[in-house]
Amino acid sequence: MKNKKLVLAARPNPAISTEIFRLEEKQLSSLSDGQLLIKNHYLSVDPAMRGWVTDMPNYIPPVEIGTVMRSFAVGEVVESKHSDYAVGDFVYGLFGWQEFAVSDGFDVERKVNPDDGPLSINLHVLGMTGATAWFGLTEIGDPKHGETVVVSTAAGAVGSMVGQIAKARGCRTVGITGSDEKAVRCLNEFGYDAVLNYKTATDLAGDLTKACPDGVDVYFDNVSGPITDAVMNQFNIGARMTVCGVIGISPEHVNGPRVSRTMLVKRAKMQGFLIFDHMHRLSEAVAGLLPLYKAGKLSFSEEIFEGLSSAPRGLESLLAGTNQGKVIVKL
């Protein structure tokens, strides 16, 4: 049986383009004891790939030139010499941009139940995106019923999940986003109680005060920078803040108000968060997210690219920001 795969052909120079990947076709060798063969159904396309294809040290080693592109995927076990996996099992893990993956089980994050919903949701709602929102909000932010939760990049993949989980927990949810179109989605689709467009706001601090009449208890931050300064000024005593992204810190703008005094006066907590630290607990996140999904409380968007060879275009679209929702490749 033959396997088609996308290998990393070159490092970005400087930008990522479809040219840095190469399609290869190779004969699959037969399985050894302890291995399983996975037929991928859906491949994931993620912003983190920007880091994986460079040779800069990261929380995870770079993808080597000439090897299959690293990616999360959902697949079906089609052959097994591994006692934990049977033919017909569905699995989620780092199976790469390829049609088939030979695995020893270590790269399987969890078994997937196909009755939970479309297989593709295991790449976002019940995958990395969902788990990031789930653990970052529930373990660090720990929102209580009636508290106010503010989310930056409120319409994004992670932010929109955070807003919906917080809403389902009975919180007042306030989103911060960068376009009127996204603001409308925040209100109508993701159920935020209030939304601010930071790009058109002339008085962000004043708008935040109005949107958060009881102050801010939890802040799920994907941006840092001046938006975060404004939110921190509205903190209640004992506020909690999840630092999930820092895209608002541009090289020209690395300085800003010191936060220590706010942290002290408000006895607030701040904690950096990386989902890879929590992947071994993915099933806990799924156990929390699945009831919300089944109850129709988790809205999301997918943009599906068809066929293995479309994956690099999917990544290009994601990095250019022209995608509509979670980018997925269907095989």
Add this chain to the structure above:
Amino acid sequence: MKNKKLVLAARPNPAISTEIFRLEEKQLSSLSDGQLLIKNHYLSVDPAMRGWVTDMPNYIPPVEIGTVMRSFAVGEVVESKHSDYAVGDFVYGLFGWQEFAVSDGFDVERKVNPDDGPLSINLHVLGMTGATAWFGLTEIGDPKHGETVVVSTAAGAVGSMVGQIAKARGCRTVGITGSDEKAVRCLNEFGYDAVLNYKTATDLAGDLTKACPDGVDVYFDNVSGPITDAVMNQFNIGARMTVCGVIGISPEHVNGPRVSRTMLVKRAKMQGFLIFDHMHRLSEAVAGLLPLYKAGKLSFSEEIFEGLSSAPRGLESLLAGTNQGKVIVKL
């Protein structure tokens, strides 16, 4: 029976001087049911008093003009119509700068065992200072055996306690202080493994790297500002930081590097800390501190002023920084 007390006669204008207090003598009225009469033995003099005597809103209301100056004290119950307290009990609480205090029990923080050591230690090692160090370090910093704990204002009342508690827990302790004299005390008296004088350091970052060969796991911060920036650059993944004071943020220097990226990359935690939130759990701190004190593992200094009328001079000395250790008034 007559009671002598120091009342607040005026607000600071602008500095605190001995003139803002006035000594008064008044007849004590007899106790009502539910009250107890406390004879103060030792009065506390604390930096927090700077805030209490102004009329600016704080975490605690200002001391009213004409009323007794608020202060922690250790005293003896000399008369009681309160079922929880008997004559001869020793108590710690907010009894004020006066010889006798009439209490309804609400201002008693805890009963004191005179066999634990000199009564005065209940004003610092087993009082607010100790509890600040204890909860701030153990609950927020949560240091594990073998970890590296960095303390700013390492020779100060709180900092020196933090260093010693961390040392007793088997940590490598690194102190940052502002004079060679204090640096010597840090090493010889408070048992720090390494100490840095930030005022004479020409390369604080380099010195920190040498002093913390395994990075920084816990940072107990009493200063904020550039010192804190340098320490944060040495954070290990999962570092914890207690924000206990921000004296390093001067009005001319409110800007500094944004901390969010450090917090994210290191998945570090930062939390503001105010001891008044934890006063109802003071006995827990004492339970932790007492064995250390009895084992001779808690070094401290006291500067005793004799007589009630010396309290304002004690405060002046403390605010001028000419004191040697914890300032206490002995009655």
